[in-house]
Amino acid sequence: MSVDGTSATTMILDSKSGETLGRPFLYNESCPDALPIVKSIAPENHTVCLGSSTLCKLVSWWNSSDTDKGSVVLMHQADWLLWLLHGKLGISDYNNALKVGYDPELESYPSWLLSQPYSNALPSVIAPGKPIGHLKEDITQKHGFSNDCVVCTGTTDSIAAFLAARATQPGKAVTSLGSTLAIKLLSTRRIEDARYGVYSHRLDDKWLVGGASNTGGAVLRQIFTDEQLEKLSKQIDPSEASPLDYYPLQTAGERFPVADPNMMPRLLPRPESDVQYLHGILESIARIEGKAYSLLKGMGATPVEEVFTAGGGSKNEKWIKIRERVLGVPVSRAIQTEAAYGAALLALKGMEGNI
Ligand code: ADP
Structure with missing residues (x-):
């Protein structure tokens, strides 16, 4: 037990x-x-x-x-x-x-x-x-x-959720797309930087490097209902890069991958098409995720090779495809994400x- x-x-x-x-x-x-x-x-x-x-x-x-x-x-x-x-x-x-x-x-x-x-x-x-x-x-x-x-x-909790995804090799990572965006990457090297809220947990002979951004699904929920998210997402072509560049935040302030307590949310201009707007937001969050993994690599962590996804955003197949294109590594939904499964x-x- x-x-x-x-x-x-x-x-x-x-x-x-x-x-x-x-x-x-x-x-x-x-x-x-x-x-x-x-x-x-x-x-x-x-x-x-x-x-x-x-x-x-x-x-x-x-x-x-x-x-x-x-x-x-x-x-x-x-x-x-x-x-x-x-x-x-x-x-x-x-x-x-x-x-x-x-x-x-x-x-x-x-x-x-x-x-x-x-x-x-x-x-x-x-x-x-x-x-x-x-x-x-x-x-x-x-x-x-x-x-x-x-x-x-x-x-x-968060380590147990990572263990549940069974990402056991260095370079494997889990991105949690819940209310916020949190990433955990298995690395052979330990890295820490309190300015970005980045720290490493030990997992036997490896290190579980983590950081959390304030962007994520909570902002999506402020703009769209879950039903709208599902309907609009179906119409997105994930192979096309969105030219819209946002920084979705609920309130001012970001920690990781940019440490700026005064950073303002950026969600404008809003195009007439809701499909284009959602595409731009999902792509912008994917770029923040990419920047997060790059920052960890720059700090000395093992480069990311594969990303498993947990949280409410993981069920969005189009977003997974967008992220795969932006991150340049395979992305999939984790089969198990419950922390209790990891504890077991x-x-x-x-x-x-x-x-
Ligand atoms: P929490 O961090 O609160 O536990 P969850 O893991 O339950 O969050 O995920 C909830 C989030 O998932 C919501 O903020 C919502 O915007 C997002 N979400 C729900 N459905 C979708 C969808 N189809 N595409 C993208 N995001 C979604």
Whole structure:
């Protein structure tokens, strides 16, 4: 059994009783009070140097809570759920622990973190998909699981979704076309740049490089209904390049592949034909996707060779063809994209030694 959870959703518990010492911090919550402190201790552009990082949440709690701090442990959402299943408090995996500052290359917390007063609250970390222990007896009996059911370390939601697509070779990538556009590329080299929100998760001996743009399906939904999207898309000729050049955003600000907090959405001029308009928007998003993969290559990642697609936009066959032309690599819809499927593969790996 294994579990994935939203990365940077953070819980702080009493390490003896397991009781929560405050409300959970949600993944997208920002702790601006802690950011200057974190920036002063971490290397420049480190993944923790974001107000929503797990480390900012820990520092913010540490500096504002008047709870006794003698026995405190930090757990991510997946760690906590797994703890309910196996009963050993304070265990995490190196995917979830990345945003608290764990170094998956050195397989330890860095010295700048270990010298902090809250270092005792950091969970111990092992690889994702490693057996932790047997399922607790009461749960086994109550729900009728087999007595040899083993609970393995988990991972984050987005990594589990990537694992589901079974893109196991360097150069294989998954683009998620949901409300936003997120890309994940398997690379032999680790790359990081907090300016673009680019960071790498370790997957055994490879690196899963990721970045997320603010463009994506949410903008499409502001202009067209899903039914219109389907009808209009059918009339697009994907072999023709659209001359329309947009930068579809819901609100001002972009992070990746252009780091510009003031970037304005560009969705004009709107041609009379809705088919042409949609073609221009889909093609513009494809160009942003292409730029994203080029940026990762420029930063030193393995060049993209094949793209699988997840999310609501993946069902649009015409868009897949447009993207194939713009990206210059094969693009297809991923067969499996549910994070739960990826977590199940991780559990399988825990039992068999490989996926
Ligand atoms: P979320 O990120 O919210 O989980 P989903 O993966 O459910 O998003 O995808 C929803 C998005 O898919 C919507 O924003 C919508 O614009 C987009 N979408 C739905 N149908 C189509 C289509 N036929 N072509 C392109 N995009 C589509």
